[in-house]
Amino acid sequence: MEPFQKVTSIVTPLDKVNVDTDQIIPKQFLKLVQKSGFGKFLFFNWRYDENENLKSDFVLNDSKYNGSKILVAGDNFGCGSSREHAVWALDDYGFSVIISSSFADIFFSNCFKNGILPIVLESTIVDKLQQETSPIEVDLENQVIKTNSENISFEINSHKKKILLEGLDDIAQTLQFEEKISNFEEKSTIPSVL
Amino acid sequence: MGKTLFEKIWESHIVVEKQNEPALIYIDRHLVHEVTSPQAFDGLRMNDRKVRRPDLTIATMDHNVPTSDRSLPILDQTSAIQIKTLEKNCEDFGIKLFDINSPNQGIVHVIGPQLGITLPGSTIVCGDSHTSTHGAFGALALGIGTSEVEHVLASQTLWLEKPKTFEVRVEGKRKNPHAVTAKDIILSIIKNIGTAGGTGTVIEYRGEGITDLSMEQRMTICNMSIEGGARAGLIAPDQKTFDYLRNREYTPKNYESLVDYWKENLKTDPDATFDKTFVLDINEIAPQVSWGTNPGMTCDVDESIPSPDEFSNGDANQKKGAEKALEYMALDSGTLIEDIKIDRVFIGSCTNARLEDLIEASKVIQGQKVAPNVNAMVVPGSQMVKKQAEEMGLDKIFIDANFEWREAGCSMCLGMNPDILSPGERCASTSNRNFEGRQGNGGRTHLVSPVMAAAAAINGHFVDVRKLNLN
Numbered sequence: 001m002e003p004f005q006k007v008t009s010i011v012t013p014l015d016k017v018n019v020d021t022d023q024i025i026p027k028q029f030l031k032l033v034q035k036s037g038f039g040k041f042l043f044f045n046w047r048y049d050e051n052e053n054l055k056s057d058f059v060l061n062d063s064k065y066n067g068s069k070i071l072v073a074g075d076n077f078g079c080g081s082s083r084e085h086a087v088w089a090l091d092d093y094g095f096s097v098i099i100s101s102s103f104a105d106i107f108f109s110n111c112f113k114n115g116i117l118p119i120v121l122e123s124t125i126v127d128k129l130q131q132e133t134s135p136i137e138v139d140l141e142n143q144v145i146k147t148n149s150e151n152i153s154f155e156i157n158s159h160k161k162k163i164l165l166e167g168l169d170d171i172a173q174t175l176q177f178e179e180k181i182s183n184f185e186e187k188s189t190i191p192s193v194l
Numbered sequence: 195m196g197k198t199l200f201e202k203i204w205e206s207h208i209v210v211e212k213q214n215e216p217a218l219i220y221i222d223r224h225l226v227h228e229v230t231s232p233q234a235f236d237g238l239r240m241n242d243r244k245v246r247r248p249d250l251t252i253a254t255m256d257h258n259v260p261t262s263d264r265s266l267p268i269l270d271q272t273s274a275i276q277i278k279t280l281e282k283n284c285e286d287f288g289i290k291l292f293d294i295n296s297p298n299q300g301i302v303h304v305i306g307p308q309l310g311i312t313l314p315g316s317t318i319v320c321g322d323s324h325t326s327t328h329g330a331f332g333a334l335a336l337g338i339g340t341s342e343v344e345h346v347l348a349s350q351t352l353w354l355e356k357p358k359t360f361e362v363r364v365e366g367k368r369k370n371p372h373a374v375t376a377k378d379i380i381l382s383i384i385k386n387i388g389t390a391g392g393t394g395t396v397i398e399y400r401g402e403g404i405t406d407l408s409m410e411q412r413m414t415i416c417n418m419s420i421e422g423g424a425r426a427g428l429i430a431p432d433q434k435t436f437d438y439l440r441n442r443e444y445t446p447k448n449y450e451s452l453v454d455y456w457k458e459n460l461k462t463d464p465d466a467t468f469d470k471t472f473v474l475d476i477n478e479i480a481p482q483v484s485w486g487t488n489p490g491m492t493c494d495v496d497e498s499i500p501s502p503d504e505f506s507n508g509d510a511n512q513k514k515g516a517e518k519a520l521e522y523m524a525l526d527s528g529t530l531i532e533d534i535k536i537d538r539v540f541i542g543s544c545t546n547a548r549l550e551d552l553i554e555a556s557k558v559i560q561g562q563k564v565a566p567n568v569n570a571m572v573v574p575g576s577q578m579v580k581k582q583a584e585e586m587g588l589d590k591i592f593i594d595a596n597f598e599w600r601e602a603g604c605s606m607c608l609g610m611n612p613d614i615l616s617p618g619e620r621c622a623s624t625s626n627r628n629f630e631g632r633q634g635n636g637g638r639t640h641l642v643s644p645v646m647a648a649a650a651a652i653n654g655h656f657v658d659v660r661k662l663n664l665n
Contacts, residue, residue, distance in 0.1 A: 015513045015514075016514075016515070016518075017511045017512060017514075018389055018390075018488050018515060020488070020627075020629045022608075022627070022629040022630070022632050023629065023630060023631075026631060027609055027610045027632075028610070028637070030229050030257075030610060031229070031258060031270075031272035031273055031275075031276050031610065032272070033232035033233070033235065033236075033275065033279050034232075034275060035233045035236075035340075036237070045540060045630065045631050045635055046215070049615070049616070050635075072483055073388065073659050074511050074515075075511060076389060076390040076393070076423070079389060079390065079423065080323065080420075080503075080629060081322075081490075081608075081627075082230065082321060082323040082324050082337040082339055083229075083230065083337060083339075084230070084233075084339035084341060085340075086341040087339070102390055102392065102393060103393075104390070104423060105393060105394060105423070105425050106323060106337055106338065108337060108465065109338075109339065109342070110339035110342075112340065113339065113341035113342070114341070117585060123511075139417075157239075158214065158215075159214075159215045159216060159357070163588075170345055170353070171241070171243070171345050171349060173344065173346045174218065174348075174349045174351060174353070175348070175349060177209065177210050177218060177528065179352075180209050180210055180218075181209055181218075181220070181349065181350065181351055184209045184220050185220075185350075186220070188220070188224040189315075189455065190223075190313060190315070190316045191446040191447075191448065192247075192249040192250055193250060193251075193252055193290070193311055193444055194225065194249045194290060194443075
């Protein structure tokens with residue numbers, strides 16, 4: 001995973017609450033066996049009509065948001081299915097920061113595995129950021145979002161922050177605890193399946 | 195101070211713990227299916243890693259298997275590739291697989307308990323949000339993403355932040371437990387706490403309204419914990435739990451000594467406290483029908499659809515969500531639920547496709563026919579459920595009523611296989627999600643219990659099953 005860098009970009013406002021992972025990436029695209037190439041299917045049913053032409057009324061299809069790296073969405077973003085394909089699609093499309101007043105747990109966790117920073121802010125601040133038309137800067141190191149008019153600080157668990165900033169390989173870290181895992185297994189009361 | 199059941203399971207699985215950081219938690223059971231695993235196995239290959247404990251890992255194919263004739267080749271090439279990929283991965287990494295022809299094949303959350311793989315006090319993960327189902331046995335069961343699937347395959351552990359505890363106490367007795375079911379209890383809970391009400395928590399369901407339930411009904415409750423936003427749902431194991439798991443194909447040999455240990459240890463202490471509590475009284479509860487595009491948008495069968503104002507309680511964003519939902523569902527506020535006509539009926543999914551669900555639904559339709567213009571199907575949760583149902587003659591009851599009787603799989607719960615709604619079609623479904631397009635692009639889903647779905651199939655619209663004298 002690449003280390004997370006400072007992000008400066010205009011925001012894409014997605015003015016919806018309870019955006020579920022079925023909307024982020026519909027089921028027909030879960031059959032692929034690789035992690036890449038999901039960006040073109042992001043928000044598929046909202047982005048394209050039945051003939052696969054772009055729908056003019058969906059925010060991602062508005063050219064002024066081209067190249068945006070920051071998505072600002074309503075409450076409970078990423079609810080529903082555990083499909084990590086949702087994060088792969090957001091990442092592949094070009095988003096590296098997602099801001100909402102709350103995230104579903106599994107989606108939130110999946111973001112950190114893919115170098116995406118989910119930021120939780122008060123819903124009044126989220127509403128305000130959705131109106132922001134100038135580029136904003138997201139500085140993870142200092143936990144601050146800089147807009148033209150103000151600096152907004154945000155909270156993040158220090159462990160998760162470190163993972164993003166250093167782009168750590170989770171599994172390699174864990175395997176350093178091999179001895180502790182083996183010790184645990186020796187004492188475990190739950191028998192093997194087979 | 196006393197501890198909750200969740201805290202006891204958590205503490206007994208800590209491998210590494212540091213202040214203010216996630217804990218490394220040991221995983222006792224890892225269930226794998228074809229959709230969320232291929233990229234995880236690829237990751238292992240790229241880094242030259244092995245599966246640490248193939249003996250704690252079990253795989254099946256459920257999400258995109260066809261439910262029609264299994265002797266025919268799979269027509270959808272991408273589905274066929276995904277299924278082949280799982281076969282190859284299981285072979286390469288030495289994992290036990292219940293493939294499409296296995297008598298043990300089925301929805302992963304149906305076969306786990308049925309085979310005695312799910313155990314009280316254990317930690318269970320699967321790359322599927324409905325893993326919460328296994329919590330019905332007093333297991334800490336978590337849905338995870340594909341990166342975490344790879345992590346568990348490689349290390350048999352997961353880094354987890356300790357969730358908060360949420361007590362959902364269900365009090366009272368249902369007047370007619372054949373008409374008002376476990377599905378109606380969990381939909382009522384979600385309607386009240388909201389789809390994000392459980393975020394960051396593990397729910398423990400307690401009270402007379404829960405202990406009264408059979409194991410299969412308890413699975414329906416825990417299954418939909420994720421629809422309330424919770425990380426997992428738990429029910430303390432009792433005699434029903436221990437009896438259910440005895441003598442299954444994979445029940446451990448030292449089962450009775452495990453039961454003795456579980457009886458002592460797997461309960462919330464009387465003086466334990468929860469981070470929050472919600473109480474539901476079920477004495478007067480009605481059958482539930484969802485009307486919108488998330489499971490919290492649900493009302494009683496004898497009510498009419500609320501206005502966005504009534505639904506949102508003054509929250510402007512929720513109001514907008516309800517307006518969008520009604521537009522998508524092509525429904526108007528004030529319409530009586532019983533006046534909503536349906537085109538399709540789906541009895542299936544990891545929520546409601548176990549033997550009891552099929553028995554209860556069959557009682558509603560016995561000797562009757564599906565309404566003209568309604569297409570109805572039953573998809574048993576596993577091949578074993580299908581076989582047991584056929585031994586009881588349930589297949590004949592459904593087929594005589596003009597239901598389609600299918601092979602086991604996830605099917606139209608998420609429509610990854612050919613079983614999907616056409617745009618605009620309205621479905622009474624026993625599944626767990628009524629999201630836009632979930633059952634097919636443009637399809638409209640109403641979540642209900644198996645008896646409500648069966649009654650809707652016969653009548654062509656929703657009916658209050660309390661009027662049917664079910665027993």
